[in-house]
Amino acid sequence: MEQILEAVLAEQYDAVGALPVPDHYRAVTVHKDEQTMFEGIATRDKDPRKSLHVENVATPELGPGEALVAVMASAINYNTVWTSIFEPVPTFGFLERYGRTSPLAARHDLPYHVVGSDLAGVVVRTGPGVNAWKPGDRVVAHCLSVELESPDGHSDTMMDPEQRIWGFETNFGGLADLALVKSNQLMPMPDHLSWEEAASPGLVNSTAYRQLVSRNGADMKQGDTVLIWGASGGLGSYATQFALNGGATPVCVVSSPEKAEICRRMGAELVIDRNAEGYRFWKDEHSQDQKEWRRFGKKIRELTGGDDPDIVFEHPGRETFGASVYVARKGGTIVTCASTSGYEHQYDNRYLWMNLKRIVGSHFANYREAWEANRLVAKGLVHPTVSRVYPLAETGQAALDVHHNLHQGKVGVLCLAPEEGLGVVNHEKRAQHIDAINRFRGI
Incomplete structure (x- = not known):
C-alpha cells in the first residue's frame, strides 16, 4: 500500500497499475461473533467504538466486472451506524444470503464485515470485462450493487431482485485502504475537490436526488414548496440544495439555532427550529397529538404565505411521519427513504385518502441518478457538506458522532490520505466555490 500511496500522492496515476497489490489491507470491520454484544442495551447507549475494529484483512479475489480501488477517503452514513450497533438486524444475514447466490458472491460471506458505503480513490486493478475504467483513474463510487440477471432491473436498476447496498449488504466496503466494487459503481471524481470532500456526497447526494428530483421519487x-426534515444533516443538506437549485422553496426543519444558520448559509430563507417551537408530536409512546400537527402546519403556512408543502422530504420516520402526512397539501407527496427514529410509522389515513395525497418509498438511486447527482457536484452546482474529518483509526468515534446526532452535514474519514486537503486538481475552479465547499467546516 505504501508504494501505491506514494504514486498517488506524487500524482503518478499511470504507474499505479504496475505496482503490486498487497495480499492484506487495513479495514474497519464488525465481527460475527460479537453480534450479540449489545443485547439488553438501549439503542442510544450502544457504542460503535466497541464494535468497530481497525484490522488487517485479506484482499479479496477480483472477479469479472469488478474493480479494486485504493481508498483515499470515505465517510460515515447511518447504515454504518446501524451495522455497528447490529440494528435493526446484524448485517451478517445479508452476507450469508448474498454468499449463497453464486460462487463469486461466496467471497462476501465471512466472519467479519468490512463496512462503508462511500469512497474517493484511485483504481488499482480491473477484472475481466471492464472497459470503461483503468488503473490510475480517479474515481468516486456510489453504493448500488446489482446483478441485472433478471428483467426486473432493466427499466430501473433499483428494481433488480438482487439489489444491495455495497458496504452494508455486501462486504469489502469503503472504510478501508482498499475496496472491491462493481465497475458500474464508479464515477469520475470531481476535480476541484479534495479526497474527503469528493468521498462525502456519494450515498446521501444520490439518495436525495432520487427522492426529491427524479421521476422515480417526488x-x-x-x-x-418542499418541507425538509433535518435540513442541515447528511440527507437534508443535499435536499435543500436541490430545492434551491430547482426553483422550489425549501422549508427547513432543524433542531438548533446553529443548524438554522447553516440552512440560511445555503440560501434557504424559511427555517423552523423544532426545539425552539417545542413541538411534541407524541403525547406518549402510543398516542400522537394532532393539535401539535395543526400547530406545525400553521407555522409552515405563516412562513410560506399560506402554502402547504407540495412535497415532504421524510427520513426521521416514526417520530415525524404522522405530522408529515397531515401537513402535506391536498394532492401532495410524502416521500420517505429512511426511519432513523423508528420503522413502525403511524398516521391518520383520513388525511391521506380524503386529500388524495401520496406516500412514495425511495431507496438510494440507480446508476443514472447517481451519475447525474455526481455530475452536479462536478459542475459546482451542488457542494459537499463535510463538517469534520477523522482518521481511519478513529472511525468508531466518527460513527458515535453520527449515532448521537452530534454532527452537521457529513463526517469524513481519511483512509490512505495522510491529511486533509489533498487530491485537488482544478485549483481555479475550487477557488470559485471555496466558500460553499467550506460552508459546513468546523460546525
Missing part, C-alpha cells in the same frame, strides 16, 4: 418542479 419529481420536484419549479415553484414547489
Whole structure:
C-alpha cells in the first residue's frame, strides 16, 4: 500500500497499475461473533467504538466486472451506524444470503464485515470485462450493487431482485485502504475537490436526488414548496440544495439555532427550529397529538404565505411521519427513504385518502441518478457538506458522532490520505466555490 500511496500522492496515476497489490489491507470491520454484544442495551447507549475494529484483512479475489480501488477517503452514513450497533438486524444475514447466490458472491460471506458505503480513490486493478475504467483513474463510487440477471432491473436498476447496498449488504466496503466494487459503481471524481470532500456526497447526494428530483421519487418542479426534515444533516443538506437549485422553496426543519444558520448559509430563507417551537408530536409512546400537527402546519403556512408543502422530504420516520402526512397539501407527496427514529410509522389515513395525497418509498438511486447527482457536484452546482474529518483509526468515534446526532452535514474519514486537503486538481475552479465547499467546516 505504501508504494501505491506514494504514486498517488506524487500524482503518478499511470504507474499505479504496475505496482503490486498487497495480499492484506487495513479495514474497519464488525465481527460475527460479537453480534450479540449489545443485547439488553438501549439503542442510544450502544457504542460503535466497541464494535468497530481497525484490522488487517485479506484482499479479496477480483472477479469479472469488478474493480479494486485504493481508498483515499470515505465517510460515515447511518447504515454504518446501524451495522455497528447490529440494528435493526446484524448485517451478517445479508452476507450469508448474498454468499449463497453464486460462487463469486461466496467471497462476501465471512466472519467479519468490512463496512462503508462511500469512497474517493484511485483504481488499482480491473477484472475481466471492464472497459470503461483503468488503473490510475480517479474515481468516486456510489453504493448500488446489482446483478441485472433478471428483467426486473432493466427499466430501473433499483428494481433488480438482487439489489444491495455495497458496504452494508455486501462486504469489502469503503472504510478501508482498499475496496472491491462493481465497475458500474464508479464515477469520475470531481476535480476541484479534495479526497474527503469528493468521498462525502456519494450515498446521501444520490439518495436525495432520487427522492426529491427524479421521476422515480417526488419529481420536484419549479415553484414547489418542499418541507425538509433535518435540513442541515447528511440527507437534508443535499435536499435543500436541490430545492434551491430547482426553483422550489425549501422549508427547513432543524433542531438548533446553529443548524438554522447553516440552512440560511445555503440560501434557504424559511427555517423552523423544532426545539425552539417545542413541538411534541407524541403525547406518549402510543398516542400522537394532532393539535401539535395543526400547530406545525400553521407555522409552515405563516412562513410560506399560506402554502402547504407540495412535497415532504421524510427520513426521521416514526417520530415525524404522522405530522408529515397531515401537513402535506391536498394532492401532495410524502416521500420517505429512511426511519432513523423508528420503522413502525403511524398516521391518520383520513388525511391521506380524503386529500388524495401520496406516500412514495425511495431507496438510494440507480446508476443514472447517481451519475447525474455526481455530475452536479462536478459542475459546482451542488457542494459537499463535510463538517469534520477523522482518521481511519478513529472511525468508531466518527460513527458515535453520527449515532448521537452530534454532527452537521457529513463526517469524513481519511483512509490512505495522510491529511486533509489533498487530491485537488482544478485549483481555479475550487477557488470559485471555496466558500460553499467550506460552508459546513468546523460546525
